[in-house]
Amino acid sequence: MYVAVKGGEAAILATHDLVAEERRGDVSVPEISVEQIREQMQLSVARVMNEGSLYDEDLGALALKQTQGDLIEAAFLMRAYRTTLPRFGSSVPVDTATMAIRRRISATYKDLPGGQVLGPTYDYTHRLFDFTLMANGEHAPAATAADHSLDAAMPRVPDILGDEGLMEAEVPPQHDPRPFDLTRDPVEFPAGRDVRLQTLSRGDEGFLLGLAYSVQRGFGGNHPFAGEIRMGEVAVSFVPEELGFEIDLGEITLTECQMVNQFKGSIEQPPQFTRGYGLAFGHAERKAMSMAIIDRSLKAREFGEAAEYPAQQEEFVLYHCDNVEASGFVEHLKLPHYVDFQGELELLRKIRREQKERLAERKEAAE
Amino acid sequence: MICDQDQPKVLTVLDAKKDTARQRWMGVLARASAAEIAGLFASLEDRPDYQIIKRPETGTLMVEGRAGGAGQRFNVGEATMTRCVIRLTDGRIGFSYALGRDRVKAEQSAVLDALLQSGDQRVVVLQNGIGALERTQKEARELASRKAAATKVNFFTLVRGDG
Numbered sequence: 001m002y003v004a005v006k007g008g009e010a011a012i013l014a015t016h017d018l019v020a021e022e023r024r025g026d027v028s029v030p031e032i033s034v035e036q037i038r039e040q041m042q043l044s045v046a047r048v049m050n051e052g053s054l055y056d057e058d059l060g061a062l063a064l065k066q067t068q069g070d071l072i073e074a075a076f077l078m079r080a081y082r083t084t085l086p087r088f089g090s091s092v093p094v095d096t097a098t099m100a101i102r103r104r105i106s107a108t109y110k111d112l113p114g115g116q117v118l119g120p121t122y123d124y125t126h127r128l129f130d131f132t133l134m135a136n137g138e139h140a141p142a143a144t145a146a147d148h149s150l151d152a153a154m155p156r157v158p159d160i161l162g163d164e165g166l167m168e169a170e171v172p173p174q175h176d177p178r179p180f181d182l183t184r185d186p187v188e189f190p191a192g193r194d195v196r197l198q199t200l201s202r203g204d205e206g207f208l209l210g211l212a213y214s215v216q217r218g219f220g221g222n223h224p225f226a227g228e229i230r231m232g233e234v235a236v237s238f239v240p241e242e243l244g245f246e247i248d249l250g251e252i253t254l255t256e257c258q259m260v261n262q263f264k265g266s267i268e269q270p271p272q273f274t275r276g277y278g279l280a281f282g283h284a285e286r287k288a289m290s291m292a293i294i295d296r297s298l299k300a301r302e303f304g305e306a307a308e309y310p311a312q313q314e315e316f317v318l319y320h321c322d323n324v325e326a327s328g329f330v331e332h333l334k335l336p337h338y339v340d341f342q343g344e345l346e347l348l349r350k351i352r353r354e355q356k357e358r359l360a361e362r363k364e365a366a367e
Numbered sequence: 368m369i370c371d372q373d374q375p376k377v378l379t380v381l382d383a384k385k386d387t388a389r390q391r392w393m394g395v396l397a398r399a400s401a402a403e404i405a406g407l408f409a410s411l412e413d414r415p416d417y418q419i420i421k422r423p424e425t426g427t428l429m430v431e432g433r434a435g436g437a438g439q440r441f442n443v444g445e446a447t448m449t450r451c452v453i454r455l456t457d458g459r460i461g462f463s464y465a466l467g468r469d470r471v472k473a474e475q476s477a478v479l480d481a482l483l484q485s486g487d488q489r490v491v492v493l494q495n496g497i498g499a500l501e502r503t504q505k506e507a508r509e510l511a512s513r514k515a516a517a518t519k520v521n522f523f524t525l526v527r528g529d530g
Contacts, residue, residue: 170435
């Protein structure tokens with residue numbers, strides 16, 4: 001247990017100065033700007049926005065600058081800032097079917113309406129260093145543009161199979177209820193799909209990736225296919241109470257993943273593919289894919305599957321995937337625990353003393 | 368709460384979806400950069416007098432998604448957003464709502480929204496400005512789409528051997 005301490009003000013102020021100096025690094029090297037981070041470290045910014053659970057690219061970039069690129073500390077800054085702001089309301093649920101697509105691939109269909117669009121990806125790079133980035137810098141790289149835009153309508157891949165009834169349906173529950181909000185209410189178990197998806201959305205990418213990997217390796221019993229991954233811009237709209245009609249607030253970048261998994265059927269329902277869903281801020285494919293695999297593994301209860309593995313146990317996953325909470329608890333061990341430790345030390349000494357006395361008594365009795 | 372007298376407070380979902388000229392320009396203003404809004408504001412020949420009803424304020428909006436894209440609603444995470452309400456001397460009320468934290472843009476957009484509602488002469492110039500911004504936004508979307516289209520791929524499936 002942590003017992004409060006006081007004092008140390010001078011040392012704490014000095015450490016603030018020292019960390020500021022460390023953060024700046026060698027002053028003969030130009031300082032990096034928030035705009036540079038926002039534009040050139042976009043994937044880190046996306047991760048900070050996801051785990052900080054706040055979409056704001058400028059703040060994501062500032063958080064990275066302020067924390068020397070420590071992603072979890074940066075997410076913590078986002079979470080802390082968010083608590084200082086009033087909540088104006090909730091958006092109309094975003095419609096990913098109308099996404100302005102910049103990337104869209106399917107591992108299940110070769111030919112699909114709208115086509116496969118690689119977009120900006122490192123998938124087909126050789127993973128070899130490009131030393132020109134170090135030596136000369138980039139000269140305003142220019143991407144090729146095709147003569148025509150992509151098709152206006154890009155159906156979501158599971159919806160294609162859904163038409164044949166081969167895919168588990170995703171339909172809103174009766175009356176399309178407002179979703180649970182874990183920033184307002186405590187999570188209870190068994191947790192609904194809305195609770196699980198919100199928790200996974202802000203969950204640590206590394207933790208979810210590891211769990212998703214465990215599912216694929218057999219600790220979860222699913223064989224997923226990436227039905228579709230799409231990335232691009234989606235309009236966010238909102239109905240202000242004082243106006244009473246829907247307003248377009250601008251757009252955000254989202255990555256969506258639809259995992260298709262093996263069949264499940266019942267007496268009423270013929271066997272069909274089951275689904276896992278992932279949605280993340282920015283271009284965050286690994287996160288969206290991991291989330292989709294875990295979303296499916298957490299459906300174990302609904303499908304009557306034995307929850308034998310960590311990735312299927314919702315309490316385990318939902319309580320441990322939040323890296324801000326996790327690092328808070330692990331890292332609080334750094335704070336002074338002097339009183340606690342002294343207590344344990346005293347106890348250990350007492351045990352040793354008593355053991356020694358007992359041994360001495362036994363020896364005496366034997367003699 | 369601010370209540371625009373011209374608008375009934377409770378509307379049906381159908382009404383909320385309606386695509387009016389005002390919804391269109393409010394969307395264009397929200398999507399424009401702070402610099403573009405400042406440019407449009409500066410292009411006004413005489414600055415209107417207005418009173419601030421709700422000062423520019425930054426808060427958050429909970430972004431909702433749907434499981435599978437079309438199923439149960441869930442909260443994805445919040446986004447920053449800024450809003451502002453002003454009143455012109457003729458009584459017209461202007462609103463602005465946009466993602467992000469730019470307060471100057473919020474106040475200027477609210478003034479532009481109020482002006483655009485009036486039958487004022489200035490409106491023609493403003494409407495042209497909105498039209499130009501809308502075209503810029505559309506062109507940027509199209510260019511991004513054409514760049515993505517250049518990466519469209521056809522994979523060929525190879526016949527797999529028995530080995």
